Amino acid sequence: MVENTATLGYNDVAALEKLFEREGKRIAAVIVEPVAGNMGCVPPESGFLDTIVRLCTVHGALSIFDEVMTGFRVARGGAQERYSVKPDLTCLGKIVGGGMPLAVYGGRADVMQKIAPLGPVYQAGTLSGNPLATSAGLATLERLTPAIYEQLEERGAMLEKGLRDALAGHKVPGVVQRVGSMLTLFFHDGPVRSFKDAGASDTKRFGAWHQGMLERGVYWPPSQFEAAFISAAHTPEDIEATITAASEALAGI
Numbered sequence: 001m002v003e004n005t006a007t008l009g010y011n012d013v014a015a016l017e018k019l020f021e022r023e024g025k026r027i028a029a030v031i032v033e034p035v036a037g038n039m040g041c042v043p044p045e046s047g048f049l050d051t052i053v054r055l056c057t058v059h060g061a062l063s064i065f066d067e068v069m070t071g072f073r074v075a076r077g078g079a080q081e082r083y084s085v086k087p088d089l090t091c092l093g094k095i096v097g098g099g100m101p102l103a104v105y106g107g108r109a110d111v112m113q114k115i116a117p118l119g120p121v122y123q124a125g126t127l128s129g130n131p132l133a134t135s136a137g138l139a140t141l142e143r144l145t146p147a148i149y150e151q152l153e154e155r156g157a158m159l160e161k162g163l164r165d166a167l168a169g170h171k172v173p174g175v176v177q178r179v180g181s182m183l184t185l186f187f188h189d190g191p192v193r194s195f196k197d198a199g200a201s202d203t204k205r206f207g208a209w210h211q212g213m214l215e216r217g218v219y220w221p222p223s224q225f226e227a228a229f230i231s232a233a234h235t236p237e238d239i240e241a242t243i244t245a246a247s248e249a250l251a252g253i
Helices: 011-024 048-059 076-083 129-144 146-170 195-199 203-215 238-250
Strands: 029-033 064-067 090-091 105-108 177-180 182-185
Touching: 011 048, 029 048, 048 064, 064 076, 076 090, 146 177, 146 182, 146 238, 203 238
Parallel strands: 029 064, 064 090
Antiparallel strands: 090 105, 177 182
16 A cells, blocks of 8 residues: 555645646545644644645545544534534544444545445444444433533643743743644644654653653653643643643753
8 A cells, every 4th residue: 555655744735736736637535634643733724624625626536534533522523623624534533432442434425325235345344333332432422512612622721821831931942732622742942733843842851741740640641742632521620730740840851
């Protein structure tokens, strides 16, 4: 598959347009995390997602959003609801299983009708449609009310502000990036828009800060390139305790 895959920089519209100009008829699909999470939380720049969907439509390719992290997290309708853009196909996981191992994909009716028994593409697995996992997922989705997302947004903003104030107060170079309940503190002196930007972060400083967080009883994601997630179980007191620990750990480095 590597031979037939082109890897482009996130948020790089120019590179995407050039690829379609050169290989448009040969491109089957474009797969993207609408909000990058596997290099830390990196939001899409204005027009990036719309350009992907538009170019795919023009050239007859499929736009596929990997919403395994963002689905039901940044909004009930995922990143595509938050940014008002609709891909051809969507992959979901994590939250959709309510703690059970479950993944889901779906999209345009004409594409989904290619799947057996309606169409020629056979897809199955040992745990496909597992009744326990799907029941847990349905129960979770019933509980994801508008009030939950208001709470997540409020506490996400609270944590974002607290971390930014702590960075400024201790004069430590860094940037906090957040989309809903996804958040990353990058030890980087400017906005992180791509994997190249993320790679320029000070990982040694992150490691020292992470150790300081552990010593204060806060288990932050153990890599500079992982996004932190707030859940509905986190209270304002939890957020305040995290901010206090983060500030003390920053003072130590």
